[in-house]
Amino acid sequence: MQRNFGLKTITLSLVVASALLHASTQNVQSIQYDGMVHISEAVAKRLNEVKIGAPLDSADVDKTIKNFFDQGYFEDIWVEENEGKVTFHFKEKPIISKIELKGYKDNDEEAKKTLLQIEKGSLFDEKRLEAAKKRIIDALSQDGKIDSVVEIQSEKLDNGSMQVTFVVNEGEEIIIKKVHYAGVQAVDSDDFDSMIANKEHEFMGWMWGRNDGKMKLAELQYDPLRIRDFYMQRGYLDAKIDEPFVQVDFDHYEAEMSYNIFEGDVYRVSDILVFQDTKVIDDQALLDVITLEKNKPFNIKTFRDDADRIKTKIADLGYAYVQVQPDLKKDKDNKSVDVVYRIIPGKKVHIRNVVISGNNRTLDRVVRRELFLAPGDLYSVTNLKDSRNAIGRTGYFESNTIEEKRIDDETMDLIVQAKEAPTGNIQLGGGYGSFGGILLSVAVSDRNIFGSGINVGLNLERSQRTSNYSFNISNPRLNDSDFSGNFSIYKSATEYDSYTVDSTGLSFGTGHRFSRYVSGYVGYNYSKNNYSDVDTNSTNYDPRYYENYSKSSVSVSATFDNTDDYYVPREGMVASQSFELAGLGGDADFWKSRTSFAAYQGLQKLTDFDLILRYKARFNYASKNGYLPLGEKFYMGGIGSVRGYQAYSISPTDGYNSSGTPYRIGGTQSFSNNLEFSVPLVPEARMRATAFIDYGMIGESSMSEIKRGGYGIALEWFSPVGPLQLVFANPIGDEKDDDIAHFEFTIGQRF
Structure with missing residues (x-):
């Protein structure tokens, strides 16, 4: 008997008919499989309806061949029978050895994987190819491209494998020239732009912050809901927005859109009620977290946020599976609404186990000491969020998540999944610094040596104007406690325009974490500083500025940090205050105050992409009790203060060399601040672009003596040698004696 199922038809020849007649009188003696690679014989036996010892039946053969075809591995299957010996012959589909995407996201490997979902080594399957083609066209449609064409070109290579190429001819984008809103009276329709995706084209729409008018087809169905949400945030609970009517001119690929809107009336909140199925907390405690106010217009966004706040309040008591069911009871006659929250707390949930994964290098205990939930603890959603943020603040991990695995109504496991970040490196190299010129450096550092959380660094650096040699070691959690410790020694020499200063010193100290956000530090510093190569021909030369001195000082500081990541925070703030007192031995006798503040806010919910807003400010003040050396005063310029100027170049002056x-003689008080907008540039490479504007003031007797600003862009990249920042800046308000720096870079600093 022979049967060919690959042609999707059933053909019986005289030979086949004869074989079947013969088979009907003879039982199957053996079954063999020829040409089968992707399915094991054990699996094949489970799929085979033909049984040894039973008569050969054409219906069993037919069903068996269908079972094999359903696996998707075979191009053709046929069966032969000879005196009870049944052989299944397979012709498997060829392997795809090369796959390409041309004409659309050619160099985007991540997009290629997402769209095609076909890897090298996959079987050549026309259904999978057509599915990939559909995904490409759908992606183009979401980008606003219509009339796109995707061709699949396949070629059989000499080795029998297949080369597949998707050739994409991107269609045209539709530009929205006009959007009409009928029925809008109580609000300004221009405000809809902050909500909707499909916006009217504006003049110079290609500029950042302007509307380019490109139609986003996938978002059309959601824009009416966004407009309705806009109204409901202002109390219009009866608002109705029809689907937009779109009229397209396909000759010019331009469109006009029209919305019919019924606004209705504004509803005010008449009452706010909470009902607990099982009372687990005083009702007033829940009412206290609600921000909706009686007799004020209803706001759907505040309504949702209040529901989340109630859920958090209950979940922090251990009720991990709490349900908050919000409801509205409208009074159309009085245009009022009762706000009702029904709360089903469920049972208290305890943590059964905490599993750490992904930390191939970092020790488990280094992760666990950052967690605010441990086995046996009651669940708390706030503690869960703070644990994620605390792990992020260590800087040891590129990302981390904590999965809540439900065991039953009263227990859960926490699965911490962390992706390690490179924290250590050995650098042999050079470069060009904006201040020191040609730079040669050897550095060995690791912020997480041997996965212990201990930071060790050895740096040997030499340039045309500077040399720095240092060793430091610090442990943020001594013996996994809330205490920290550090020690460093250094030797440096810096050649300025009018003098050279050599410094040798050491510092050590200890800190303590008082709460999950607040820590303190006490440290000691000793240094010897010698001046040489002094330009005595400077106008207003004063030898007091160049006296060799030693400094013995103590410092205390307090820091608040609730950010969610060490290098690229997207929420939270960092505030610190430090005081340094010199004069406990040594020549220098002064005190300093340093205040810094930084706030970070991710705007993805508002902008639909990973935009981060940053604000940073610093205020410094120094007062001499006896002797305040020149090198202990404050200077501005460069990264960390006002970009667009050389480092340490913004300062009060006293004559010329x-x-x-x-x-430059430095100032006793300074203030600088920066506003930054950071956006992803190449997400796959963890590269971001940041636009910034800086402004600062510095002076001897008043901060307003010198004022400077700067603006520009920076590239932030997690390079193989660590976080790298390239800064391209221009000054604002510069004067003739200012030292301008259009380019700077740093490695290893927090963005």
């Missing part, structure tokens, strides 16, 4: 360069 022999080459005509201003003699």
Whole structure:
């Protein structure tokens, strides 16, 4: 008997008919499989309806061949029978050895994987190819491209494998020239732009912050809901927005859109009620977290946020599976609404186990000590969020998640999944610094040596104007406690325009974490500082500025940090205050105050992409009790203060040196702040672009003596040698003696 199922038809020849007649009188003696690779014989036996010892039946053969075809591995299957010996012959589909995407996201490997979902080594399957083609066209439609064409080109290579190429001819984008809103009276329709995706084209729409008018087809169905949400945030509970009518001119690929809107009346909140199925907390405690107010217009966004706040309040008591069911009871006659929250707390949930995964290098205990939930603890959603943020603040991990695995109504496991970040490196290299010129460096550092959380660094750096040699070691959690400790020694020399200063010193200290956000530090510093190569021909030369001195000082500081990541925070703030007192031995006798503040806010919910807003500010003040050396005063310029100027170049001056360069003597008080907008540039490479504007003031007797600003862009990249920042800046308000720096870079700093 022979049967060919690959042609999707059933053909019986005289030979086949004869074989079947013969088979009907003879039982199956053996079954063999020829040409089968992707299915094991054990699996094949489970799929085979033909049984040894039973008569060969054509219906069993037919069903068996269908079972094999359903696996998707075979191009053709046929069966032969000879005196009870049954052989299944298979012709498997060829392997795809090369797959390409041309004409659309050619160099985007991540997009290629998402769209095609076909890897090298996959079987050549026309259904999978057609599915990939559909995904490409759908993606183009979401980008607003219509009339797109995707061709699948396949070629059989000499080795029998297949080369597949998806050739994409992107269609045209539809530009929305006009959007009409009928029925809008109580609000300004221009405000809809903050909510909807399909917006009217604006003049110079290609500029950042302007509407380019490109139609987003996938978002059309959601825009009416967004407009209705806009109304409901203002109390219009009866608002109705029809689906938009879109009229397209396919000759020019332009469109006009029209919305019919019924606004209705504004509803005010008449009462706010909470009902607990099982009372687990005083009702007033829940009412206290609600921000909706009686007799004020209803706001759907505040309504949702209040529901989340209630849920958090209950979940922090251990009720992990609490349900909050919000409801509205409208009074159309009085245009009022009762707000009702029904709460089903469920049972208290305890943590059964905490599993750490993904930490191939970092020790488990280093992760566990950052967690605010442990086995046996009651569940708390706030503690869960704070644990994620605390792990992120260590800087040891690129990302982390904590999965809540439900065991039963009263227990759950927490699965911490962390993706390690590179924390250690050995650098042999050079470069060009904006201040020191040509730079050669050797550095060995690791913020998480041997996965212990201990930071060790050895740095040997030499440039045309600077040399720095240092060793430091610090442990943020001594013996996994809330205490920290650090020690460092250093030797440096810096050649300025009018003098050179050599410094040798050491510092050590200890800190303590008082709460999950607040920590303190006490430290000691000793240094010897010697001046040489002093330009005595400077105008207003004063030898007091160049006295060699030693400094013995103690410092205390307090820091608040509730950010969610060490290098790229998207929420939270960092505030610190430190005081340094010098004069406990040594020549220097002064005190300093340093205040810093930074706030981070991710705007993805508002902008639909990973935009981060950053604000940073610093205020410094120094007062001499006896002797305040020149090198202990404050200077601005460069990364960390006002970009667009060379580091340490913004300062009060006192005359000029022999080459005509201003003699900078530093200030006793300074203030600088920065506003930054950071967006992803190449997400796959963890590269971001940041636009910034800086402004600062510095002076000797008043901060307003010198004022400077700067603006520009920066590239932030997690490079193989660590976080790298390239800054391209221009000054604002610069004057003739200012030292301008259009380019700077740093490695290893927090963005």
